[in-house]
Each structure stands twice: as C-alpha cells, then as structure tokens.
Amino acid sequence: MVLKSFVEVHPDSHFPIQNLPYGVFKAEPGSEARPGVAIGDYVLDLSVIASAGLFDGPYLENSDCFNQPTLNKFLGLGQLAWKEARSTLQKLLSAAEPILRDNTSLRQKALLPMDKVQMLLPIAIGDYTDFFASKHHAKNCGLIFRGPENPINPNWFHIPIAYHGRASSIVISGTDIIRPRGQGHPTVNSLPYFGPSRKLDFELEMAAVVGAGNELGKPVDVNEAANHIFGLVLMNDWSARDIQAWEYVPLGPFLGKSFGTTISPWIVTLDALAPFASDAPDQNPPPLPYLAEKEYKNYDISLQVSIVPAGQKDACIISRSNFKHLYWTITQQLAHHTINGCNLRPGDLLGTGTISGPEPDSYGCLLELTWNGQKPLSLGGTTRTFLDDGDEVIFTGCCKGGGYNVGFGRCSGKILPSPP
Numbered sequence: 392m393v394l395k396s397f398v399e400v401h402p403d404s405h406f407p408i409q410n411l412p413y414g415v416f417k418a419e420p421g422s423e424a425r426p427g428v429a430i431g432d433y434v435l436d437l438s439v440i441a442s443a444g445l446f447d448g449p450y451l452e453n454s455d456c457f458n459q460p461t462l463n464k465f466l467g468l469g470q471l472a473w474k475e476a477r478s479t480l481q482k483l484l485s486a487a488e489p490i491l492r493d494n495t496s497l498r499q500k501a502l503l504p505m506d507k508v509q510m511l512l513p514i515a516i517g518d519y520t521d522f523f524a525s526k527h528h529a530k531n532c533g534l535i536f537r538g539p540e541n542p543i544n545p546n547w548f549h550i551p552i553a554y555h556g557r558a559s560s561i562v563i564s565g566t567d568i569i570r571p572r573g574q575g576h577p578t579v580n581s582l583p584y585f586g587p588s589r590k591l592d593f594e595l596e597m598a599a600v601v602g603a604g605n606e607l608g609k610p611v612d613v614n615e616a617a618n619h620i621f622g623l624v625l626m627n628d629w630s631a632r633d634i635q636a637w638e639y640v641p642l643g644p645f646l647g648k649s650f651g652t653t654i655s656p657w658i659v660t661l662d663a664l665a666p667f668a669s670d671a672p673d674q675n676p677p678p679l680p681y682l683a684e685k686e687y688k689n690y691d692i693s694l695q696v697s698i699v700p701a702g703q704k705d706a707c708i709i710s711r712s713n714f715k716h717l718y719w720t721i722t723q724q725l726a727h728h729t730i731n732g733c734n735l736r737p738g739d740l741l742g743t744g745t746i747s748g749p750e751p752d753s754y755g756c757l758l759e760l761t762w763n764g765q766k767p768l769s770l771g772g773t774t775r776t777f778l779d780d781g782d783e784v785i786f787t788g789c790c791k792g793g794g795y796n797v798g799f800g801r802c803s804g805k806i807l808p809s810p811p
Contacts, residue, residue: 400431405798412657424460466737510656514738519556521742524719528747557649571650573634587809588631595755601739613726625655625802655802667790701781
C-alpha cells in the first residue's frame with residue numbers, strides 16, 4: 392500500500408509524503424524565519440504543529456527546536472528525534488488521519504502555499520568542507536591538466552581528498568552570483584592579469600548536512616557515520632577556473648572558489664533516501680581499515696544541469712549525471728574528516744565535489760563538458776565554453792520510486808557582471 396497524503400500531490404511532484412524534506416522559510420517579508428517541511432505545493436509550518444502539541448513523543452514533546460530560525464537545534468538532537476519527527480509528520484499528513492485533515496483552522500495556519508513563502512538557508516553553517524570524490528571527474532581533470540600518463544594522483548585511491556571551503560559565501564537557490572575578480576594565469580614571459588574571471592564555471596555537487604556532531608578528539612567510526620548525517624542538498628560550487636589554476640599550487644583553492652556556493656533550500660533526509668540506496672563502485676585497492684565499510688552505499692539520485700543563456704527564456708539541458716557515480720561514499724568522507732579527532736557540529740556541510748558520470752553527456756562542469764574550452768557547447772542558437780554574464784544555471788535532482796518521486800527541487804543561480 393502506497394502511503395498517501397490528504398494534501399493533493401501531483402504525480403510529478405518532488406515532495407510527496409514519502410519525502411518530507413526540511414527547510415526554513417518566511418511566510419511574508421519581515422516575518423520570523425521558521426522551520427517547515429515540503430508537501431506537494433505547500434509548506435507545513437512546524438512551529439504551528441509544535442504549538443498545537445502534536446509532537447508528543449519522548450524526544451520532541453518538550454523541545455523548542457521548531458521555534459528556531461534554523462534547523463541546527465533539531466539536527467543536534469540526533470537520529471532518534473529525526474525518526475520520531477518523520478513518523479509524526481507522516482501520520483499527521485496521511486489521508487487516513489483526521490487530526491490535521493479535518494481541523495480547518497489548524498490546517499489553514501499550518502499549510503502555506505509554497506509559491507507565497509520565501510525560502511532561506513535552512514541551517515547556520517559553521518564550517519564547509521569540499522571533497523573530490525568522483526573518479527570520473529578526477530580522471531578528466533587530470534587528463535586536461537597533466538595528460539594521460541598520470542591522470543589521477545596515486546593518493547586519490549587511498550584517501551578522500553578535500554579542502555576547507557568558505558561558509559560565509561554559501562547562499563540559497565535563486566541568489567545571483569557576481570562574477571569574481573582575481574589574478575589569472577600569465578602567458579609566456581608576462582605578468583599575471585587581473586580582472587573578471589574569464590573561465591567562470593559551475594560544479595554539479597551534492598552536500599551532506601551534518602546532524603549530531605562528535606567530540607573533539609573522538610573520531611566517528613565509518614559504520615556509524617550515517618547516524619551523523621541528517622540529509623543531502625543539491626549544491627553548485629561555482630568555480631573561477633582561471634583564478635583557481637594560478638593560485639592552487641601549493642595550498643589549493645582560494646579566491647577561485649570562495650566567492651559563492653549555492654545550495655537548494657530543502658534537505659532530503661537519509662530516511663527518505665533509504666529506498667534508493669545502491670551499491671557504490673568497487674574500490675581498488677581496498678581502503679585502509681578505518682575506511683572499510685560493511686556496506687558501500689550510494690543513492691540512485693538522477694541529476695540534471697540546465698542553462699538558460701543570457702537573453703533567452705528556454706533552458707537547455709547540458710548534462711545528466713547520478714549521485715551513485717561517486718567513488719568515495721558520504722560516510723567514508725565523514726569518517727575520514729573526523730579520523731584525526733576533528734569535531735564536526737550540527738549544520739556543517741560536506742560537499743561531494745563535482746559528480747561526473749562515465750559518458751561525455753554526464754560530465755558535471757563546463758571544464759569537462761567543453762574540455763577546458765576546446766569544444767564549445769551549443770545552447771539554443773548560441774555557444775558557450777564557460778559562463779557568460781546573464782546565464783542562469785539550474786540543477787535538479789530526483790529519485791524515482793514506485794508511483795512517487797523523492798526530489799530536491801531546484802538549485803539555481805544567475806551570473807551578474809563584475810563591478811566596474
């Protein structure tokens with residue numbers, strides 16, 4: 392029996408009762424931010440549900456976690472509280488449950504049209520780490536910059552490579568991105584140039600949202616790591632390839648990445664994704680014992696990238712990839728992050744790195760799709776090697792279930808010109 396909600400949900404919706412992703416919204420300008428879940432074309436206001444005393448289980452009954460402007464307090468309560476909330480919400484929203492369905496006053500307060508609210512960053516992000524977990528992406532980057540002799544450095548097969556990103560410039564979907572300025576790679580016998588990036592790119596990523604953290608000095612076992620991950624979001628880790636290429640040796644990305652990262656507003660929980668678990672790729676050589684999992688698990692999440700070229704109305708699909716292509720799993724990433732004793736906190740964000748598939752039409756960035764500008768893309772009567780001012784990039788992600796979807800909505804951003 393497929394679980395059904397009394398709220399009408401279109402068959403193509405990303406937000407049926409099987410999903411119930413979490414976000415934070417404002418009902419109107421100037422109002423307070425508060426948590427909600429998506430159901431069909433509506434947002435269920437969790438502060439209203441909490442005030443009505445409908446979270447009556449042992450972990451949530453006396454908690455004010457849904458009267459906060461972010462989800463961090465709820466995330467910090469841990470897995471048992473998350474499961475209690477999901478069970479309660481699925482019961483309240485089910486077609487067979489009268490408590491909310493038949494209470495007109497409460498229903499009108501609690502269910503708000505999604506197109507009338509303003510979505511905000513759902514979490515206060517203390518720290519952001521970006522991994523490099525796709526074998527196909529790593530290989531393609533190596534082929535472009537180093538050639539076929541050594542496309543992937545030997546350490547990559549033993550260790551989930553990552554760098555520390557900039558949390559302050561993470562923005563919610565729909566936020567414009569200003570083209571960054573910086574130094575670019577010099578040509579032969581010349582100084583580096585300074586100015587707006589000439590090779591602005593997107594990166595198709597997802598990110599794990601840390602739930603309950605760990606204490607300083609106490610690593611998380613890889614087989615327990617899923618208990619510390621609340622869910623996933625779509626992420627566009629915008630990249631200025633020319634700035635990055637000049638600065639990244641020897642300490643890695645800096646200004647080429649820190650100008651902006653966009654995430655989708657809805658966090659899809661690992662519980663909602665559980666039916667779509669899939670085997671991760673074989674890892675050869677086998678990872679060291681602290682990274683060896685009892686089950687190597689990814690998720691079958693179809694990902695799509697579209698661009699609306701500047702001055703046009705129609706979006707052009709340029710890439711279709713899948714989360715299941717990741718070589719290093721999100722649980723390995725989290726376990727590795729903590730193995731030195733590093734303490735993660737609720738709301739920390741762990742980016743996967745660009746998610747590229749094995750075929751050219753599944754590459755996750757323009758660097759790969761155009762082979763660093765050598766093969767321009769055709770987009771609705773125009774071409775691109777990298778992004779132009781006015782271009783809008785749109786990511787979507789969705790799992791296909793039996794008669795329903797579990798999706799992430801949109802992750803979008805438009806490029807604005809650099810200041811004069």
